Structure formats: structure tokens, C-alpha cells
Amino acid sequence: MSNSQDNPGSTRITAGETSNPKRPRRLQIGIAVGVLALLGAGAAVATTAGNSDTNTSTDTAAATTSPAAELKLGYFGNITHAPALVGVNQGYIKENLGSTKLTTQVFNAGPAAIEALNAGAIDATYIGPNPAINSFVKSKGESISIIAGAASGGAQLVVKPDIKTAADLKGKTLASPQLGGTQDVALRAWLGKQGYKTNTDGSGDVAINPTENAQTLKLFQNGKLDGAWLPEPWASRLVLQAGAKVLVDEKDLWDGSQTGKPGEFPTTILIVNKKFAAEHPQTVEGLLRGHVAAVKWLNDTPAAEKATQVNAALKEAAGKALPQDVIDRSLQNITFTVDPLAGAFPKLLQDGVDAGTTKQADINGIFDLTVLNGVAGEKTSAAGLGKD
Template sequence: MTSSKPGMTRIEAGENAVPRRRRAIEAGLAIGLVLLIAVGAVVASTISRHEDAQAAAPANNAAAELKLGYFANVTHAPALVGLSKGFLQDALGSTKLSTQVFNAGPAAIEALNAGAIDAAYVGPNPAINSFVKSQGESVSIIAGAAAGGAQLVVRPTINSAADLKGKTLATPQLGGTQDVALRAWLTSQGYKTNVDGSGDVAINPTDNAQTLKLFQDGKLDGAWLPEPWASRLVLQAGAKVLVDEKDLWDGSLSGKPGEFPTTILIVNKKFAAEHPDTVKALLKGHAKSVDWLNTAPAAEKTSVLNAALQESAGAALPADVIDRSLKNIVFTVDPLAGTYPKLLKDGVTAGTTKQADINGIFDLAALNEVTGQSISAAGLGKG
């Protein structure tokens, strides 16, 4: 039995069926191709949307390691506390935190500019000097840490500025914040000083621990020092305060009488550009340290700081030294940006820097984002 029409031979019917089968196959292929193209378009669209979403999402720019510098001073308590209580490492998460202890700012700045560290707690004048020398390319100030806590302490026989002529004084390091403060103050008193140690008053930049010993041995007449070293000379070596630096700041520049920046947090600009999330994490840990210092019970604060000083400097301090030091310091994330034109001017007067435009030295945007505050850069950068 066949399906051919009447009158067709078997061969004719078979020949006629071949084109029909071919057309059916071709039609099926065409439909399949259309479906394949449609499916391909959907898949391509999905992939494209996924890639677009990936491009829109922020890249993971966390650094593998953050190398941080600080001093074993009570004025660097936010660093000491942040390390001791784990605030900094906790905020940094998987980023490894490595640290290096310095005696003064210029040495820390040198290490930062050489790439040995990425961020540092330093005094403001070394940061200004680095910014000026690099024409704004080296560092950014990203937060404050401590205000106050620096004094000129001298022998009991010295009662006024007039008694300093021909005397020998010390500072932690040439070009450091206390060195600049001393030289600028002596200039205001009519004295001439030189960076080579000559002049009406000799200034010998000296390691803080060595300053204490030299003073005790009668080889120094005094020193302009940060805490706890000012307190150590007073309580352990019989010195007296001739100038408390807070008395030189009336608040007209910062809006906070008696407050001047002693310790700030800076970061290498290249590191900050490559790892902005790591900088934010560092600031979170830093802000937590400052908050803790402003709220912790006095006894706990003394205990934690002494343990941290023991680890970083190899020696703890008597409770009275810690207590006196803390009374002279205000811990704040505000770098007091309004004081920086004067700090620059003092550096020029001291002969340790040159007059320059320091606009752009601050980048407080991340700090304000992290803390929810509106800390001003005083027109000298991002706030």
C-alpha cells in the first residue's frame, strides 16, 4: 500500500516526497536557528548585565599590608591604645598591620617618603616640611590625634627668658614640631638661633631618653619636649616649667583656646590613592582609639598606656608621670587645620622650612565619612 496519488508510479511518488522532506528539514533547521539566536541573545544580554554590574561595583582595593609608624610617647596614645587593644588591626580586617617606632617626626617622614612605612603618627611641622619639599606630592594629613602636651622645662635657677642667653637646650630632632616651637619662641624673645647649634642659645637635637640623662648629669639646661618627657624631667630630674606651649595659643586660629596640634595622622599619597578602603579602615580604628581615650576610666587608661609603653619603649612609667602627662593632653581627631599657616610661619622663622603654599595638605573627606563629623580643613584641602 502506498500514499501516492492515483495514476502515479511508485518511483514518481518517491521522487516527489524527497523535496517535501528536504523542505521540512530546512524549515526545522531555520526554526532551530532562530531559536538558537534568540537564546544566544538572552544569554549575551545576561552576561552583559552581569559584567556591567561588576564594573559598577567598587573594586577590592584593600592593601595586603599597612606599615604604620609612631612614637613611644603619651602624645601618641591613640597609636599605643589602637595597637594594644587591637582597634587598628580589627578595623583593617585581613590587611596585615606592621609597625615601626620612631623618636621624632623627621625620621618617620624620611621612612614614609622612602616607602618603608605607609602611614604615621607625627607632629605637624615635619608633615608640613615634607609637603613643601615635595610640592604637595608626598603626604596628606588625614586626622588629628593629640593636642597640647609640650613644654619648655628648665633648671630651677632659670626664671625667665632673659636667663637663657648662653644656655644649652635640647629638642627631640631638628625640624621636629618641638624644635620649631622652641626656635620660634626664642626668636620672639629676641634671641638668634642657628640650625648648626650656634647662636645666642645653643639647641642640640637629642634623643628624648638621652635628654633626660644629660639633664640629670648637668649637661643640659633645659628642653622643649612632648609628654611624657616633659613630665619625666619635672618629676624625676627636678626641672620646672618655663613655658607651657598651650599658653601661646589663644584659640583665635583653632577656636579652641590652649589647643595646638601635637600629633596628627598622615598617609603617603600614593598609598592612599591605591588603597582608599584601607585608609578608611585605619581611620575607623584610629577614631575608636581616640573615643576610648576620652571615655575610659583613668586607672584603666594608665594601665593600658603603661603596658603599651613597656612593649614599644622597653620601660613602663611611674603612675604620677602618666597622670601628669594625660592632664596636659587633649585627644582629638580634629587636626586643628586653622593653626597650620602659623605652624608654617614658625618653621620659616626657625630656618627648617621655606615659605610655600600648603593648600591641599589636608584630606579629611574619609575622616568625616567615617566619623559623621564635619571637621574643617580651613581652606587647605578636602574637608
């Protein structure tokens, strides 16, 4: 930088001096002194600029190893996101973030949360696995890392009582929370295995209309939907408040060959923006400490108290508590775990490909469980798809 700023200036002055050899000696001496002064000032400027660059570089390096001023966290107002609900409402996450400010945003479904994450509106989010996979694939591995699991189970296809089997679904209209979301992919993949063709524009043998969960309940009650593949508490709400019946409990589709745990499949995971994680590892560790504490509380707390506290947190996040029978049924269908069940992800990826919502790709590197394993004190496997 000093070469580009200082030397041209001194060259110009020297050229001006030597271009007029008949100038009086006093003037020559004065100019020479001025040149020396300018050269000294230039050197000082160069040194200062160099130090400034060094300091900037040092500050930048320091920033990469310092906590973030703020963590913007996303999650859904679903019982499958109870670790987030409890972690935020009972202060587990905030307590472990130290001086970092915690702000939160509640979403209806995964694709909207991913859009916010990619836009920088949030830094981390609880989410279903398929939107996370889709983001990783689209960004060629640059967008997100999965850093923990949160919940397994708690997703069902619920339908009108007169629908007895899969064969009765032809020509029917079903809903999912959002196109490309985890339940949307599960529904499309399952229907494909039943011989039905579905399209992302809503056409096909069975129409799928991605719909906000609260609206799905109303449409079903009004007879405008024949069913929906939903996470808890929405599956329970349709069953207990709208007379739906369970046609498929997703846990029955997982035989344990992928995860070694029959009936378990990832419904909710915790992901972080890769750039944020690289710049603020202490903040990610604090988030995970709070997350692990929240999951432990959910697993250690008696059912009645757990239902009360989760319901209170849900009211805080979504504005309304659930009837007791709904919260009880929802919690019975879910296992809370920090294990993301990484072995399930190749199947989840293939389901997304079959559903037409993602492309076939290599998802090696999607997991970074190193901090989780340090915080939790036990080994959780990335199943060869990243760091553990």
C-alpha cells in the same frame, strides 16, 4: 604591539617568496601555507598580547580599589601618641583592617618618620605637624596627606630651677627631640620672639642640641643641659625625675585665634603617603576607623584605667612602663581629638620658616579629611587647606 611584532615577520617571509620566481609550485604552495599559518599565529599572539595588556590594565585598576596586603604604620613611644599606642595594643586598628596585615615601627621624632615614609619603609604615621608640613612643601604637595588629628597639648619647655625668665637663657644649652621636629620648631620660634638668634648648627645666642629624648633626660640629670622643649611623657619625666621646672607650657601660647579653641594646638596628627592612599582607599578607611575608635576609648575611659592601659601599651612599644606620677601628669596635659586643628597650620608653617627649617609655601591641599568625616560622622574642617 601587533604591528611591531607581526607585520615585519610576514613582510620578510613574503619578500623571501617573491624574490625567487623560479621556485617549484609545490614549494610556493608550501610557503604560502606556512605564511598563512604564521599570520594566524601572529594574530593569535597579538590577540593574546592585547588581552594580556587589557588584563594587566584591569588588574592594575582593581588594585587601586582593593585593600593593601600590608599596612606599615609608624608612631612614637610618647604619650602624645596614645591613640596609636592604644589603637595598636588593644587591636582597634588591626580589627578594622580586615585581611590587611599590620606592621609597626616606633620612632623617636618626626623627621626620621618622614624619611621612612618617603622611602617606602612605612605607609602612614602618627607625627607632629611640622615635619608633615616640611615634607608637603619639599615635595610640592605630592608626598603626604593629613587625614586626622590625634592629640593637642602636652609639650613644654622645662629648665633648671635657677632659670626664672626668658632673659636667663642667653648662653644656655637647650635640647629638642630632632632638628625640624615640631618641638624643635616651637622652641626656635619662641626664642626668636624673645629676641634670641638661633642657628640650625647649634650656634647662636642660645645653643639648641637636637637629642634623643631618653638621652636628654640623662644629660639634664648630669647637668649637661639647661633645659629642653619636649612632648609628654618626657617633659613630665624631667620635672618629676630630674628636678626641672616648667618655663613655658605651649598651650599658653595659643589664644584660640587660629583654631577657635584657646589652649589647643596640634601636637600629633595622622598622615598617609598620598600614593598609598590613592591605591588603597579601603585600607586608609580601616586605619581611620581604628584610629577613631582608639580616640573615643581614650576620651570615654576613666583616668585610672586609661593610665594603666596606656602605660601597658607604652611598655609594649618602648620596652619600659612609666612611674605612676609621670603617666598621670602626662595625661592631664593632653587632649585627644581626631580634629587636626587645621586653622593652626599657617602659624605652624610660619614658625618653621622663622626657625629656618622650612620654606614659605602654599600648603593648600595638605588635608584630606573626607574619609575621616565619613567615618566619624561629624564635620571636621580643613580650614580651606584641603578636602573636608
